[in-house]
Amino acid sequence: MINEPVLLIVIPLFAGFLIPIIYLISKKAIKYIPIIAVFYNLFVLIRLIQINSTSLSYFTTGGYKVPFGINLIFNSQIGIILFAINLLALIALIFFLKKEFHLVNSFAYTLGFIIAISAVNGMVLTGDLFNLFVFMELAAIAGYIIATHKRGYYPSFLYVIISTFGSLLFLLGTITIYNVSGTLNMASVSENLVDVSPHFIVVLSVMFIVALSSESELLPLNAWVPKVYEKTSITGSIFFGSVLSTAALFAVIKVLVLVFKGGYEYLFNSLTIIGLATLLIGEFVAFKQRNVRKIVAYSSIAQAGLIISAVSVSLKNGTITDSIFNAAMFQLLNNIFAKGLILLGVGLLGYYSFEKLKGIAGKKKFASILITIGVLSIIGMPPFAGFWSKFFLIKSLIANKMIIFVAIFLASAIFEVYYYLRFIQNMYYEEFDSKIKINQISAVSYFLMISLSFMIIYIGFNPSSVMKTISDIFTGGII
Amino acid sequence: MGEIINYWTFIYGPLAIFLVGVYGLLTQKNLFKLVISINIMDLGVNLYIIALGYMDNASAPIYTAKLAVTSSRFVDPVPQALVLTSIVISVAVTAFVLALVIKNYEKYNTLDLIKIKGIEND
Amino acid sequence: MKKFWAIITVLLILFFLGSGLIPDLKIYKQNNLSQKTGKVYLNRTVNDDSPFKEIDKKLYGEANDVENNAANSVTSVIVDYRALDTLGEVTVLFLAITGVIALLGKSKKNNRILFEKPNYILNASSKILLPLIVLFGFYIFIHGHITPGGGFQGGTIVAASVLMMYFAQNNYKLKNNRMKVLESFSGLSFLIFGLLGIFIMGDFLQNFLELGIMGKLFSGGLIPIIYILVGLKVSAELSNVVYEFMGEE
Amino acid sequence: MNSLYIASIFIFVVFVLSILAIESKNILKSILFLSAASIFTAIIFVVWKAPDVAMTEAAIGAGFTTFLFFIAYFKVDKLEKEN
Incomplete structure (x- = not known):
């Protein structure tokens, strides 16, 4: 039994990559893959919460030491938030496969949903700024697809424009932090951000707040929220309301606590x-x-x-x-x-x-x-x-x-x-x-x-x- | 003069290109133009990232037979890796959003953002 | 008037960003790598005790005990040090293209874009060029760890050959289901290699193959394998985009 | 020093091209200006010792994206003519 949080990202991705092959064989069979994947995710999460204590543990990827390789952070607190998110995702998924599977191109939406779960888990778990950008973009693309669920093309377009602007700002901020502190790891950024001017921190934090506001529904960039909620399907509204926004909010809190805690x-x-x-x-x-x-x-x-x-x-x-x-x-x-x-x-x-x-x-x-x-x-x-x-x-x-x-x-x-x-x-x-x-x-x-x-x-x-x-x-x- | 050119090349130029994209987002109402604005913003961000990794008299971060001895006279490889990722992500988003533009035209018969907004609100 | 206010806004943003960033940005002349992650990646000393030390030994063609043996440092960062990013990036492309298929796949009644009928020379020469372009694309992503280039660039070149066929032959049709299988297969293999890393070495995507000598074609452990998988995936995905955008007859 | 001047001039070219892409009335021209700006960006990447990125930008940014824009434009154009 492997107890690595990276499984929470990998299992839904695996299901996602499996779906196109299964789809060519049987169109009905793709219903069951995502549910199995999310159930397995919840199972892994329970194990992880039992094993890991309240103190923060770093999990490396690729076998590289913490400030240099990409690392995932986990403790039972993050585990509980993840458990709630995954549970809601499971409920939305069961509902989707039961009730809304016939609605549209079921294949793309099933795939989008399962990969969105992977991305959301990644957003909550990752301890690396650029990795957060990648997972945010992945979750956002899944969101664009889910937003078109009931032919809501205009809200989806609006969402793409606003969210892309946000993520580009996030990229600007990330690379600026890298240039000054020499690292992309959130925890070691705050150690290296000591002798910079207050003005710099202001500009940097404004960049980050504006950048993260689109996904987490905060003020400057949240114009897409009501339009998308209004036009999407039931599954979509649960996804945006309970899954994506929670994960994005948690990502914002994580950035605030880890990067700007000084x-x-x-x-x-x-x-x-x-x-x-x-x-x-x-x-x-x-x-x-x-x-x-x-x-x-x-x-x-x-x-x-x-x-x-x-x-x-x-x-x-x-x-x-x-x-x-x-x-x-x-x-x-x-x-x-x-x-x-x-x-x-x-x-x-x-x-x-x-x-x-x-x-x-x-x-x-x-x-x-x-x-x-x-x-x-x-x-x-x-x-x-x-x-x-x-x-x-x-x-x-x-x-x-x-x-x-x-x-x-x-x-x-x-x-x-x-x-x-x-x-x-x-x-x-x-x-x-x-x-x-x-x-x-x-x-x-x-x-x-x-x-x-x-x-x-x-x-x-x-x-x-x-x-x-x-x-x-x-x-x-x-x- | 040299300083001004430095600032222009490494900070203000890329930021200016990024902000041209922002200007496009603020003023344009054709859906294609909005997508083009996003792509221009992307160009600016990518230039900014690479500019911050650049050093004078350094070589590309690839070990070759000529540059036998390891030294720190290489350009930083991390920003380049990040830009590679961001370019691929941007082409993915562009492909998707262009498909959306086509669907928007099919649904509303116009590419004008304000007209689409009007149809939506009716 | 709208333009005027837009210009004012943009200038304000420029002033705000520039004024805050410039004093603290070490612009390129002072830009030293001494305390940056990039230096550690370049020296391949991530798992050493003192990662920021100066090393002074020949790597290319000789070193075979370096932790990450791709001569191209950008490739080593993308495929090995920050491989999780690349996994996410490949998935972004995969998902976006699924979205494109979902959006455009429905309206396919006679939606093919037809250009002027290509003449005989174009028709014949494209058939000769096709294997050459595909071969070149494969070359680029097989040599991604030694020379500039890699999976994404090579994959785009392969997809460009499909595009050329669409332009040069009006009745060309890509077998897109095969491409989907290839896409899924390479994505799954990427994940399986990553999981094998957990089983054998204990970390996701950790290298478990022999590293070899830097600069040789067979070196770098997992790096060339993963970059080839990425190349196959990207070429399949972008070919599918070409297929969807050009439309069926 | 030389590469600095080259880069600064090319950045200015990209800047002008991007303004033209935004302000041009004709969408096709905009797309072409964007493509040209991408190509010049790729050249700047070469000057700044980033051959990998330059290849990606040239192949994906300038090549593939332009293709996507053109086809999307022609599709919309076709729909427009049908109506």
């Missing part, structure tokens, strides 16, 4: 402002929408802003303020499940605009209840998971005297509660339009939704144990 206070201050601005603008625009997918898209942007600003607040003093950082990680983890549940549930109902979803709870009771669980978790109602992450976040922020931050956060939360409750109210208390055809929801889909809501409720009822696990893992040992 106490650049102004950088983290400005990042906090960017994050809070993203939060406010996202919530404010979501407030005006009357289409569930657009609401989730803008709320997803807002959540990204919240997490980034919390992380940068926690990094401000040159060391990591554990309590804030852990709460932000908890929030990141909760968002994966809640957003996935809402997108899946609404996708299964088949309608996205408020007009068509009027009173649908009367006809589809169980599905509506499951969606409501996701919504309540995202807006932070007890006893669901989202409540506890927000609670811990506010508690730790107040303990660190970040009153303004808390005020902005609470103000945005009011917007969020309002528009999500309006959606719930619309589902439950409006008159059902009898002309609207109701979709049948199969047992498999129910099973997927129930498993997601089970996760949310489980975390919701055992917050202290989960938080304890998280803080055990995250405290001190963070990357």
